[in-house]
Amino acid sequence: MRLVIARCSVDYAGRLTAHLPSAPRLILVKADGSVSIHADDRAYKPLNWMSPPCTLKEGAGEEEGVWTVINKAGEKLIITMEEVLHDSSHELGVDPGLIKDGVEAHLQELLADRIETLGEGYTLIRREYMTAIGPVDILCRDAEGGTVAVEIKRRGEIDGVEQLTRYLDLLNRDPHLAPVRGVFAAQEIKPQARVLATDRGIGCAVLDYDALRGIEDDKLRLF
Structure with a gap:
């Protein structure tokens, strides 16, 4: 899993359009290919996300700091980084799953x-x-x-x-x-x-x- 905390703006282009103005946010990139953008509220629910399967392309040159996430339907999530405050990757491995009380x-x-x-x-x-x-x-x-x-x-x-x-x-x-x-x-x-x-x-x-x-x-x- 990759965790990025950055000041960024986010644009979604697909069946509709949506825009998140610039603000500090947490971006999660999981091993299954999903990408989600979180604020410091709303519990577990992201502000915007792209479900797998999807591809993430990080821009270079003039496009440096721009992430483009595309799913199989051609929908796009464009994340424009203004300032990266934290960027780390962690290998979590296979999760054993939730053990419920009362199994x-x-x-x-x-x-x-x-x-x-x-x-x-x-x-x-x-x-x-x-x-x-x-x-x-x-x-x-x-x-x-x-x-x-x-x-x-x-x-x-x-x-x-x-x-x-x-x-x-x-x-x-x-x-x-x-x-x-x-x-x-x-x-x-x-x-x-x-x-x-x-x-x-x-x-x-x-x-x-x-x-x-x-x-x-x-x-x-x-x-």
């Missing part, structure tokens, strides 16, 4: 610690119960001693129900566990996923992450 691993850990929120008398067998096609998030027993397999998602969609169905098919072949019923648990369950789960005899549980953390009432809604 599936956190939900799994919290629900395992408070397995009784699935119902009175529930007990944990283990987390990450391994099968031939992958681990079941939680395997537990209900108050009657029946085996329950729980698949946990942040957002419950049809593919999650399909995944749990495959696990149940394998688990029910084990005479030490069968019969095994399923619970599909998520912070949000899509209507189509709920219909499919109900059709296959799988229960649905809407998880309240804050409640599992003890911030609010720890009720788990079972449908």
Whole structure:
């Protein structure tokens, strides 16, 4: 990433025209080819920008100090530098991505610690119960001693129900566990996923992450 702080003016020519008069600004040139111009306000939102793919040409000679950014549609962002206050480049590498609070691993850990929120008398067998096609998030027993397999998602969609169905098919072949019923648990369950789960005899549980953390009432809604 290249960071340039400069007194500059900016002109955009494309489907419309726009002009930013001279002022000190931050210019970001990212490895993906995007160029954005920022003021010292507006939070993350730039004053103007050019999304990738685009090319940046820095002028020379009489055009020195003029940057021309052109995208594949032929639109132009022309940055005229009057005074460069800072210019540095930094290799950031591949970003690991945002780790959100309440991702599936956190939900799994919290629900395992408070397995009784699935119902009175529930007990944990283990987390990450391994099968031939992958681990079941939680395997537990209900108050009657029946085996329950729980698949946990942040957002419950049809593919999650399909995944749990495959696990149940394998688990029910084990005479030490069968019969095994399923619970599909998520912070949000899509209507189509709920219909499919109900059709296959799988229960649905809407998880309240804050409640599992003890911030609010720890009720788990079972449908």
